[in-house]
Amino acid sequence: MRNASNNEIKLLRKLNRKKYREKEQRFVVEGERAVEQVVENGLLDVETVFVQERFKVQDVRFKEIEVCVLEDEIFAEVADTDNPQGILAVCAMPDEIQYEQLADESGIIVATDAIQDPGNMGTILRTAAWFGAKALIAGKGSVDVYHPKVVRSTAGATGSLPILTGDLEEIFEKLESSGWQIMLLDGGDAAEPLRSVHPNKKTVLVVGNEGNGISEKLLSSGRKKIKIEPAAGQEKVESLNAAIAISIVLWKMSEW
């Protein structure tokens, strides 16, 4: 084990910002279990592991990965959590999937229309991976999927699902031209109850912003809308959480 270099420390500071994550094509995985998971599942290129001085490195299996020590003060500064566990890893960002690669696929694709809460985004990614979704499309206005809190919320599932970012309307038009059907998750009257939705082998499920739902432009595009109905008499509960709603649809579709 060696001490982290100044350049490495500079890099870690930068990776707290989306702009630099994109420029460097790297991101940070923080926490003992999360680092173990990404090392074990081998889905990501883990470049360097950094530990706090007090961290017992022999407790963690790092295999062939280089481990560097960070002074406590610097670790606290670069860590995203208030009470860091003393270990983080820098990983290379996987290449985005191209929509051409999805054209001949079938199954479920999840798309987020301005999901802003990092915990929700991470949970959506984790659940989509669990149910074998083919990709996650993060539309404009969605939180960065490599935001540290999103990565933590995926509980090690980061890297297991191909990611595509961009303008949803553009991407949807291309996918539709290769047979994908877009389904908008929406609580409105025009939406079909999930129970009666007819299965489709190429379905893109769209979940909207936590407070405002799916954007007006998409909602008025004439695409299919589906909803999860409350139990009778439960109208006083306003809505389901976005990650919960999409997860229920993913489960339902896994039954098809």
Added chain:
Amino acid sequence: MRNASNNEIKLLRKLNRKKYREKEQRFVVEGERAVEQVVENGLLDVETVFVQERFKVQDVRFKEIEVCVLEDEIFAEVADTDNPQGILAVCAMPDEIQYEQLADESGIIVATDAIQDPGNMGTILRTAAWFGAKALIAGKGSVDVYHPKVVRSTAGATGSLPILTGDLEEIFEKLESSGWQIMLLDGGDAAEPLRSVHPNKKTVLVVGNEGNGISEKLLSSGRKKIKIEPAAGQEKVESLNAAIAISIVLWKMSEW
């Protein structure tokens, strides 16, 4: 509108702690939409609404409820959020439901075995209310359902679901004696896949701690275990989030 009294400010300070919430039998709902919701749905006894000096009170429908003004500094101190929206309400804590009241009921009861993340607890409560669960049993080690962040995460559903707190084993034995079946949500080999679970009209669904799952004692009690299986090939995703898992089961049971 009048200024908040010293006693009211003292009370608000206290209500950030569970011990005092229980003693005072009151809790705080924070944020504009959340306060609107609890006022509108009328499920809770909203005693007083407090606003920051800069808050435009005419924008919020308070009906008959008294509104008091708090100095900005004091508001920031008593608020739970880092960037408060300038409005909160003190509500009376509803009485707990007694298990005798559940004996002749049927449907679904949700029980949490040491759910610790307030966001998860709030989401579980919100989803359980949406699907018409009869009650939520918060076992020992579970975060307080009246914790400010839990209340925010319920998105206005606080008060719509009867709550029972206590030792799960004791409560389960009583419920079993009146025909309720306990089902433990667990990823282990002994668990039956959710798809093939036979419906039961009186089911208590138990969800465990985020990291450790359901306690050993309960797991070894011989009660029925159910699980949600991943898609084939997705074994590298470690698990589902606790709130997601219970929500999928709640959906599935709403189909029975």
